[in-house]
Amino acid sequence: MQYELKDAxxxxxxTLEVSLGPQHPSTHGVFRMNVVLDGETxxxxxxxxxxxxxNHEKLAxxxxxxxxxxxxxxxxxxxxxxxxxxxxxxxxxxxxxxxxERAQYIRVIMAELTRLxxxxxxxxxxxxxxxxxxxxxxYAFREREKILDLFExxxxxxxxxxxxxxxxxKVDLTSDFIPRARQIINKYPKxxxxxxxxLSENEILMARCQNVGVLPKELAINAGISGPMLRASGxxxxxRKVDGYSIYNRFKFRVPIGEKGDVYDRYYVRILEMRxxxxxxxxxxxxxxxxxxxxxxxxxxxxxxxxxKPPKGDAYGRIEAPKGELGFYLVSDGTVKPYRYHxxxxxxxxLTILEDMCLGQKVADAIIILGSIDIVLGEVDR
Amino acid sequence: METIDQAFVxxxxxxxxxxxxxxxxxxMVFVSIIISATAxxxxxxxxxxxxxxxxxxxxxxxxxxxxxxxxGPWGLLQPIADGIKMLTKEDIVPEHADKFAHFxxxxxxxxxxxLIFSVVPFGRGMVAVDLSIGxxxxxxxxxxxxxxxxxxxxxxxxxxxxxxGMRSVAQMISYEIPMVLSVVPVLLVVGSFSTVSxxxxxxxxxxxxxxxxxxxxxxxxxxxxxxxxxxxxxxxxEGESEIVAGFHTEYSGMKFALFYMAEFMNAFxxxxxxxxxxxxxxxxxxxxxxxxxFIKTYALVFVMMWFRxxxxxxRVDQLMGFAWKVLLPLTLAxxxxxxxxxxxxxxxxxxxxxxxxxxxxxxxxxANRPEVPKKRIYRYAYED
Numbered sequence: 001m002q003y004e005l006k007d008a009x010x011x012x013x014x015t016l017e018v019s020l021g022p023q024h025p026s027t028h029g030v031f032r033m034n035v036v037l038d039g040e041t042x043x044x045x046x047x048x049x050x051x052x053x054x055n056h057e058k059l060a061x062x063x064x065x066x067x068x069x070x071x072x073x074x075x076x077x078x079x080x081x082x083x084x085x086x087x088x089x090x091x092x093x094x095x096x097x098x099x100x101e102r103a104q105y106i107r108v109i110m111a112e113l114t115r116l117x118x119x120x121x122x123x124x125x126x127x128x129x130x131x132x133x134x135x136x137x138x139y140a141f142r143e144r145e146k147i148l149d150l151f152e153x154x155x156x157x158x159x160x161x162x163x164x165x166x167x168x169x170k171v172d173l174t175s176d177f178i179p180r181a182r183q184i185i186n187k188y189p190k191x192x193x194x195x196x197x198x199l200s201e202n203e204i205l206m207a208r209c210q211n212v213g214v215l216p217k218e219l220a221i222n223a224g225i226s227g228p229m230l231r232a233s234g235x236x237x238x239x240r241k242v243d244g245y246s247i248y249n250r251f252k253f254r255v256p257i258g259e260k261g262d263v264y265d266r267y268y269v270r271i272l273e274m275r276x277x278x279x280x281x282x283x284x285x286x287x288x289x290x291x292x293x294x295x296x297x298x299x300x301x302x303x304x305x306x307x308x309k310p311p312k313g314d315a316y317g318r319i320e321a322p323k324g325e326l327g328f329y330l331v332s333d334g335t336v337k338p339y340r341y342h343x344x345x346x347x348x349x350x351l352t353i354l355e356d357m358c359l360g361q362k363v364a365d366a367i368i369i370l371g372s373i374d375i376v377l378g379e380v381d382r
Numbered sequence: 383m384e385t386i387d388q389a390f391v392x393x394x395x396x397x398x399x400x401x402x403x404x405x406x407x408x409x410m411v412f413v414s415i416i417i418s419a420t421a422x423x424x425x426x427x428x429x430x431x432x433x434x435x436x437x438x439x440x441x442x443x444x445x446x447x448x449x450x451x452x453x454g455p456w457g458l459l460q461p462i463a464d465g466i467k468m469l470t471k472e473d474i475v476p477e478h479a480d481k482f483a484h485f486x487x488x489x490x491x492x493x494x495x496x497l498i499f500s501v502v503p504f505g506r507g508m509v510a511v512d513l514s515i516g517x518x519x520x521x522x523x524x525x526x527x528x529x530x531x532x533x534x535x536x537x538x539x540x541x542x543x544x545x546x547g548m549r550s551v552a553q554m555i556s557y558e559i560p561m562v563l564s565v566v567p568v569l570l571v572v573g574s575f576s577t578v579s580x581x582x583x584x585x586x587x588x589x590x591x592x593x594x595x596x597x598x599x600x601x602x603x604x605x606x607x608x609x610x611x612x613x614x615x616x617x618x619x620e621g622e623s624e625i626v627a628g629f630h631t632e633y634s635g636m637k638f639a640l641f642y643m644a645e646f647m648n649a650f651x652x653x654x655x656x657x658x659x660x661x662x663x664x665x666x667x668x669x670x671x672x673x674x675x676f677i678k679t680y681a682l683v684f685v686m687m688w689f690r691x692x693x694x695x696x697r698v699d700q701l702m703g704f705a706w707k708v709l710l711p712l713t714l715a716x717x718x719x720x721x722x723x724x725x726x727x728x729x730x731x732x733x734x735x736x737x738x739x740x741x742x743x744x745x746x747x748x749a750n751r752p753e754v755p756k757k758r759i760y761r762y763a764y765e766d
Contacts, residue, residue, distance in 0.1 A: 131695025
């Protein structure tokens with residue numbers, strides 16, 4: 001895409017090349033944007049990635065199947081539970097493993113709690129990018145901590161949970177998990193109301209976010225965008241509904257759709273999505289059955305991980321991660337290590353259209369557009 | 383009461399009397415100047431130090447945390463610890479910077495900030511110089527800050543600094559105009575530029591904010607003042623999330639602290655001038671005059687910090703648009719409203735000028751309607 005200057009300048013001017021990042025307060029990590037500016041307007045933008053490349057895929061190919069489970073935590077380190085989920089789902093597809101009922105429910109509860117964590121935090125950081133000196137982000141952190149306490153109780157770790165296993169989960173829920181979770185979920189709508197009352201109709205926020213970084217429907221589909229970003233552009237595509245993986249087709253929830261596809265829509269769709277997540281959590285917590293938390297047959301998971309050999313073949317498992325479609329493509333040659341291991345990272349693919357959204361906008365807009373994409377560099381660079 | 387009210391004035395007089403015993407008469411003028419200047423030079427930085435403490439504490443409370451509470455009781459010694467840290471830090475000058483400009487800017491930027499204090503009436507009789515052009519002096523000095531911000535940004539030879547400096551210049555030029563125009567109604571009514579006579583004109587409860595034109599003028603003057611000292615939501619020149627730290631990206635140690643000092647002293651003196659022009663300055667019942675001045679000023683400073691803790695930042699074009707499309711027409715109309723108020727009889731004038739003000743605000747709102755953000759309604763796929 002090319003940006004044309006609208007008015008010919010009356011006198012000779014020069015463009016200014018600025019490198020935003022890799023060390024910059026709001027690139028959400030070591031991301032870099034080489035920006036060409038005409039005054040404050042962006043004429044060209046080139047994203048530079050790879051500063052956090054850790055060879056995730058190749059490492060996994062030299063490790064047992066279960067061995068890379070903890071490494072998936074480090075992809076999108078805010079939502080380790082959903083990363084585990086996607087990987088486990090792909091391997092289960094490959095090895096045809098059944099997951100017990102209770103484990104399915106636990107997974108859904110964890111995934112939706114993760115969605116709450118991710119969206120709350122994202123909105124906080126988006127406001128930070130808008131210049132609201134840390135106030136929203138600290139309130140977001142407060143709520144996030146409560147959910148992380150839950151994760152810690154079951155998985156032993158707050159962020160790097162490593163909780164899921166092929167065919168189930170690592171350990172059963174603690175006895176007080178359900179009441180604690182219920183308490184948090186019951187209080188969450190109140191927090192969201194408060195958050196929204198202060199933010200959603202703030203004139204400055206509305207003026208800054210509306211009609212900024214518009215992503216048209218067609219472009220979003222063509223670029224392979226997924227998740228809240230795609231839905232904000234008006235495409236009703238949610239893998240939880242489309243695939244109905246795990247047990248998602250049992251729950252009643254709606255999928256919020258944006259209209260313009262600007263930053264404000266992306267912001268608001270996420271808030272509405274959190275409300276839907278709370279609905280799912282309500283149902284899941286009510287219906288969760290007793291029983292096994294990991295499958296017994298197949299000699300998988302915690303029992304004999306080193307001898308786990310899925311049959312030859314390939315599988316693609318995908319879930320609706322908080323950031324979009326997170327997929328794992330795995331090829332097995334019947335040994336203890338994957339032959340090929342590929343991640344489809346939502347934030348990387350969502351990032352590819354950054355330039356199209358930023359051209360012609362101001363520098364300050366580029367920052368909030370980047371913020372609204374919701375990237376985590378651990379996942380972008382892998 | 384009278385003694386408490388005039389404590390500082392009497393103190394200065396006593397010091398002068400004492401000195402006149404062993405100094406020749408002709409030096410007394412200079413001694414008087416030195417006493418006032420020393421008081422201001424001490425008062426300015428101390429105010430700044432404790433404003434940083436106050437801001438951190440307040441923003442901390444807004445953000446559901448404690449703020450500084452380790453150094454001294456309630457963290458009261460924090461500014462001193464900060465000062466020591468700032469003084470002992472390495473002073474880094476970028477290799478390709480214009481070293482002279484880079485050094486000069488933070489030093490000079492403090493001077494106008496200090497000079498402004500000389501026309502601020504801190505209490506009855508408590509003004510260093512009762513200049514007959516006090517308000518003009520204040521407006522002129524506060525705008526020179528921009529020059530030094532630009533020198534700093536140019537001298538740093540950093541692109542973020544340059545962007546910040548450019549933003550600062552653009553912002554100041556835009557906000558200077560409504561700022562000057564928003565004081566005109568006061569000058570019109572008082573008939574003098576002197577800050578002392580402005581306060582005296584508001585004796586009793588006749589504060590200008592209680593008049594229709596006063597409300598409009600106060601809001602515009604305060605908002606432009608916030609913009610003038612680069613504070614949220616107008617903190618574009620140093621917009622952290624966008625251009626790292628703007629004009630002071632390349633400054634460290636005490637030079638950085640000097641920018642901060644200038645900013646905080648300006649924030650205080652602008653609040654003081656706003657209080658003087660519209661909130662009756664040191665006028666008020668029961669308490670000593672200087673106490674009233676500080677209450678009003680700190681209330682305005684509090685509001686500035688409240689902004690800091692809660693508001694996001696505006697974008698460059700919205701910032702300019704706000705100044706030129708909203709504030710400028712409003713201030714121009716406000717001059718007319720003030721003239722109307724002045725020329726009508728007493729009970730009638732408030733009503734008529736209020737009606738005119740409401741009409742004008744409505745017109746401005748309607749004219750800017752396309753840019754007023756709208757609420758949106760979202761739909762859902764897959765109804766449950």
